[in-house]
Amino acid sequence: MNSRYFPPMLVGLFALGQALNAAEEGPFTVKKNGDNYRVEIDGKLFTEYIPTGYNKPVLYPVIGPHGVGMTRNYPFKEVEGEAKDHVHHASLWFTHGEVNGISFWHNAKNTGKIIPAELVRATGGRRGSIVSKNNWVGPDGKVICTDRTSIGFYKAFGGTFVSYSVTVFASEGDVTFGDTKEGSMGIRTHPNLRLTNGKGVTTANGHALNSAGNKDKELWGKRAKWVDYWGKIDGHTVGVAIFDHPDNLRHPTWWHARDYGLVAANPFGIHNFEGKKKGVGDFKLKKGENQNFRYGILFHEGDAQAADIAGSFIQWVEVIATYKARAAERTGNN
Numbered sequence: 007m008n009s010r011y012f013p014p015m016l017v018g019l020f021a022l023g024q025a026l027n028a029a030e031e032g033p034f035t036v037k038k039n040g041d042n043y044r045v046e047i048d049g050k051l052f053t054e055y056i057p058t059g060y061n062k063p064v065l066y067p068v069i070g071p072h073g074v075g076m077t078r079n080y081p082f083k084e085v086e087g088e089a090k091d092h093v094h095h096a097s098l099w100f101t102h103g104e105v106n107g108i109s110f111w112h113n114a115k116n117t118g119k120i121i122p123a124e125l126v127r128a129t130g131g132r133r134g135s136i137v138s139k140n141n142w143v144g145p146d147g148k149v150i151c152t153d154r155t156s157i158g159f160y161k162a163f164g165g166t167f168v169s170y171s172v173t174v175f176a177s178e179g180d181v182t183f184g185d186t187k188e189g190s191m192g193i194r195t196h197p198n199l200r201l202t203n204g205k206g207v208t209t210a211n212g213h214a215l216n217s218a219g220n221k222d223k224e225l226w227g228k229r230a231k232w233v234d235y236w237g238k239i240d241g242h243t244v245g246v247a248i249f250d251h252p253d254n255l256r257h258p259t260w261w262h263a264r265d266y267g268l269v270a271a272n273p274f275g276i277h278n279f280e281g282k283k284k285g286v287g288d289f290k291l292k293k294g295e296n297q298n299f300r301y302g303i304l305f306h307e308g309d310a311q312a313a314d315i316a317g318s319f320i321q322w323v324e325v326i327a328t329y330k331a332r333a334a335e336r337t338g339n340n
Contacts, residue, residue: 032132034159045134045159052159052166053098055128055136061113062120063140063155066097070305071165074239076246078194078267088197089205095194095268100172100299102274103188105151106181108144111188116145123152134159142174151291152177163318165306173298176291185287187227187262187278191301192270195246199237201265212237214263215310217319225263227279232319233261234310235269242307247315249302249322255289271301300326 035046043055050069057063060081070076077097079085094113101120103111110118119142126137136157141149151174158169170191174181183189200210201222214222216230225233231252236245250259250271260279262270272279276287291297302322306313 032130033161034132034134035130036128036134036136038128043128043136045136046130047159047161047166052134053168055157057122057125057138060096060099061094061117062096062099062101062110063122063138064096064099065157065168068098068305070239070246071244071307072240072242074196074242074244076196076199076239076244076305078196087207087209089207089266091205091266092194092268095192098168098193098303100155100170100191100301102183102186102190104184104186104274105142106144107184108150109188110142111186118142118144118150120153126154149178151175151181163304163306163321164313165304167322168303168305169300170303171298171300173296174291175296176293179293181291183274183289183291185274185277185285187272187275189262189272189274190270191248191272191299192262192268193246193248193303195235195267195269196239197267198239199235199246200267204266207266210237212267213309215315216261216263217258217316223265225261227260227262229258229260231258232315233263233269234313234315235267236306236309236313243309243312245306245309245313247304247306247310247313247318249304249319251300251302251326252323254299254301255297273299 033048037044045052053065053068066082068076080088080090081093101110103109108118121141121143123141124139129135138155140153142151144150154173156171160167197207198209199212201212203210212235214225214235216225216233218230220228232249234247256273259271259273262272274287276282277284
């Protein structure tokens with residue numbers, strides 16, 4: 007396909023669709039690097055999957071357009087000009103701040119940890135793919151629940167696209183995800199993408215927009231299908247958008263989106279976001295039940311309009327629907 011004759015979004019859509027159906031040859035390689043897994047695009051680092059050491063599996067660094075880092079370096083390393091607050095904001099992650107009353111969001115002696123149990127797959131090709139099984143373990147060492155996390159890496163929608171899907175299983179007993187703003191699919195952006203300076207940061211020049219039309223500081227606590235943060239890093243305008251899939255619990259989700267670079271999709275923290283009674287956002291799984299959470303993260307050039315974030319979200323949803331329908335057809339024919 008020649009991109010001169012097709013809009014970049016459609017070129018990306020075509021690439022994503024192809025990658026979902028075949029992954030033998032392509033630009034992605036996934037290599038074991040000690041305990042971690044290094045994801046490369048055409049031989050250059052995109053990110054590294056770090057399963058241990060930070061209370062939950064994380065992706066760090068994340069390299070965006072023009073080779074710029076898109077997430078904060080702390081707590082992995084200290085860099086001048088970055089804030090050194092919220093040690094638990096470790097680049098890019100999924101977790102929650104209240105699971106059966108235990109925080110998996112924070113790092114402390116009395117908090118939980120998401121511990122890898124099995125690496126199912128780590129492969130490259132037209133897409134990169136890392137699939138793992140994990141145990142959510144309380145401070146007493148007991149497993150509270152388990153998950154299967156599937157992370158896909160694609161060249162799509164004019165940038166690099168990460169599909170992040172987590173299925174939580176109430177494998178050990180009933181599980182309650184509590185009503186707190188501290189969650190769930192999160193990223194801590196590069197300091198330049200912050201909306202405000204502070205705590206040693208002087209380079210903030212970011213802007214933000216969500217699917218509902220809210221801008222900048224207005225995003226916090228609002229419901230939206232997607233949010234996008236962008237700004238200039240090393241002279242280039244780059245951004246990161248997070249998509250909340252329509253099949254997700256309570257879509258469109260609420261956003262724990264701060265002016266200092268934290269952006270998190272959170273379907274649970276209703277009492278914080280809407281000022282309602284504590285507990286209204288609780289979500290319970292009975293033993294044997296499971297719940298899937300699916301997100302897309304697009305690292306792109308330009309602002310939300312130039313990158314056509316609204317259009318990319320629609321196309322992503324359509325691709326997933328088509329893929330699921332074809333998978334159902336294949337299953338039905340077997």
